[in-house]
Amino acid sequence: MKSKTRKSKKRTKASPGAGKKQTVKTIKVENLARVEGEGSLYVKIKGNDITNLTFTIFEPPRFFEAFLRGRKFSEVPDITARICGICPIAYQMSSVQAIEQAFGITVDDQIKELRRLIYCGEWIESHVLHVFMLHAPDFLSYEDSIVMAKDHPEIVQQALRMKKIGNALVTALGGREIHPVSIRIGGFYSVPSKKKLTSMLDDLKWTRDAAEKTVEWTATLDFPDFERDYEFVAMHHPERYAVIEGKLISSKGLDIEINEFEDHFVEVHVEHSNALHSVHRERGPYKVGPLARVVLNYDQLTPAAKQAAAHAGLDINCRNPFKSIIARSVETLYACEEAIRIIESYEEPERAYVDFEPRPSTGHGCSEAPRGLLYHKYRIDENGVVLNAKIVPPTAQNQKTIEEDLLEFVKKRLRLPHDKLTWQCEQAIRNYDPCISCATHFLKLHIERT
Numbered sequence: 352m353k354s355k356t357r358k359s360k361k362r363t364k365a366s367p368g369a370g371k372k373q374t375v376k377t378i379k380v381e382n383l384a385r386v387e388g389e390g391s392l393y394v395k396i397k398g399n400d401i402t403n404l405t406f407t408i409f410e411p412p413r414f415f416e417a418f419l420r421g422r423k424f425s426e427v428p429d430i431t432a433r434i435c436g437i438c439p440i441a442y443q444m445s446s447v448q449a450i451e452q453a454f455g456i457t458v459d460d461q462i463k464e465l466r467r468l469i470y471c472g473e474w475i476e477s478h479v480l481h482v483f484m485l486h487a488p489d490f491l492s493y494e495d496s497i498v499m500a501k502d503h504p505e506i507v508q509q510a511l512r513m514k515k516i517g518n519a520l521v522t523a524l525g526g527r528e529i530h531p532v533s534i535r536i537g538g539f540y541s542v543p544s545k546k547k548l549t550s551m552l553d554d555l556k557w558t559r560d561a562a563e564k565t566v567e568w569t570a571t572l573d574f575p576d577f578e579r580d581y582e583f584v585a586m587h588h589p590e591r592y593a594v595i596e597g598k599l600i601s602s603k604g605l606d607i608e609i610n611e612f613e614d615h616f617v618e619v620h621v622e623h624s625n626a627l628h629s630v631h632r633e634r635g636p637y638k639v640g641p642l643a644r645v646v647l648n649y650d651q652l653t654p655a656a657k658q659a660a661a662h663a664g665l666d667i668n669c670r671n672p673f674k675s676i677i678a679r680s681v682e683t684l685y686a687c688e689e690a691i692r693i694i695e696s697y698e699e700p701e702r703a704y705v706d707f708e709p710r711p712s713t714g715h716g717c718s719e720a721p722r723g724l725l726y727h728k729y730r731i732d733e734n735g736v737v738l739n740a741k742i743v744p745p746t747a748q749n750q751k752t753i754e755e756d757l758l759e760f761v762k763k764r765l766r767l768p769h770d771k772l773t774w775q776c777e778q779a780i781r782n783y784d785p786c787i788s789c790a791t792h793f794l795k796l797h798i799e800r801t
Contacts, residue, residue: 462700465693545697615631636755727742746783753780
């Protein structure tokens with residue numbers, strides 16, 4: 352997973368009319384590890400100005416929304432789980448809640464708590480994977496976690512154990528850690544016993560302590576001096592840190608219900624990318640994810656998570672995207688504490704799901720995937736067949752903001768050597784933890800200087 356760099360090529364050509372020679376410098380980097388899918392960054396520089404910058408994702412269309420049309424509503428959670436191998440719970444929960452809204456289903460509090468618990472498992476395993484394996488090597492100047500492990504074996508071993516415990520929590524409720532099979536419309540196909548969940552408490556308490564140390568450790572990393580005035584967008588609940596319930600709020604005054612999402616946000620196609628850009632209809636790009644959640648929902652963190660964030664210098668005024676690694680660590684600590692709380696108070700429900708009757712309707716659902724807000728919408732007919740589906744993943748919502756980050760970031764670093772500039776651009780992209788479910792990982796960096 353090493354970045355392959357093609358040496359810079361300089362071409363000298365005559366300028367039109369003046370008879371002077373003009374140097375054009377083209378730089379390409381064809382492989383970027385630790386980012387899902389295929390992408391490229393194109394930068395054209397004239398003098399000290401950037402005349403063009405595009406961040407492109409070449410991931411081929413997967414047509415999941417088309418696959419869902421004509422399928423029974425009951426198949427939706429299992430199909431959407433296949434969208435991502437790292438965050439299947441997020442896709443299942445958003446789809447389940449959208450269909451439950453369409454059918455007017457209300458699940459009881461214990462089912463809600465179990466859903467929150469399995470989501471905690473996904474947050475733990477996904478955040479730990481990104482913090483230690485995908486992002487930490489950037490800050491410590493290693494090409495990947497394999498090389499990093501030679502010098503810091505204790506860090507990698509801790510990460511692997513933490514991730515394993517997160518996976519075990521997902522398995523305990525979902526039946527398996529990849530693409531769980533227990534989640535259904537109206538609840539679960541089966542629920543774990545009190546004894547089974549209680550047996551996990553010691554591991555979760557160890558993970559909680561490790562997560563607290565992780566926050567302290569990430570605070571010691573060297574962060575670039577870079578801030579932007581983002582519009583943060585996240586779910587918000589007045590009583591608890593929003594994961595699967597709440598409204599949508601933003602740092603610029605947005606306060607809406609989930610079913611108003613399309614009234615305020617729209618996906619637009621851009622010529623240079625196969626991925627759609629989701630933007631606010633009036634204000635343009637916005638930012639979702641751990642940093643947005645921590646900033647907007649700081650008061651809902653547990654006391655320990657809030658204290659750890661404060662000691663790490665992370666508060667509601669943070670606008671440095673590189674500190675997202677701290678935010679992920681804080682959320683890992685929160686997820687551990689929340690999982691412990693739910694298990695300690697857990698009482699097995701009489702039934703694993705509620706009965707309901709399908710009806711023709713349209714439903715909207717949101718949940719907070721590890722990478723950010725995930726929106727689903729389904730229109731269903733009288734036979735329970737999906738007529739139309741819409742899914743807006745976190746990466747689509749962040750892509751335009753990533754592009755604007757890179758534009759501002761590169762402006763101040765035009766004089767850096769190519770290798771250093773490329774490294775820092777890759778790091779800036781990894782701030783967002785673009786979905787890593789696919790096997791192909793590369794970024795092409797093309798810089799043309801005139």
